[in-house]
Amino acid sequence: MRNNLVNTTTDMKTITHFEEFDTSNPAGWEEYSERLVFFLEANSIREGLRRLAVLCSVCGPKTYSIIKSLTSPDPPRLRKHSMKNHFMPRPSEVYQRFLYHRRLQQPGEGVAAY
Secondary structure, eight states: OOOOEEESSSSOEEEOOOOOOOTTOGGGHHHHHHHHHHHHHHTTOOSHHHHHHHHHHHSOHHHHHHHHHHHTTSOGGGOOOOHHHHHSOOOOHHHHHHHHHOOOOOTTOOTTTO
16 A cells, blocks of 8 residues: 655654546546645645645646646636536526426327327
8 A cells, every 4th residue: 555644744744645637527526626625735735826736736637738728828827717617517507498498299198298
């Protein structure tokens, strides 16, 4: 088993490993970001730019490419973008209304029942 702790002082340990985000499961972004917040808090990383640096370092190459493309042409440190909006976009209200009001005649359903 891999040791994920590095002794920085005699009283304090730093957690050094955090896994990459699996881009094949976009719905997992919310849980990943929650766990990342715990990781940052456990390592006493509170400044915004340092938090971004840690995210860009641990998220993996595919996720970093997505971050970079979403903030383009500026580097990620100059623009703020919600990864949650990218991985889990809110459904269109108009489309959801359309689905709600749509009524299709089912196979074998008579006109009177429709």
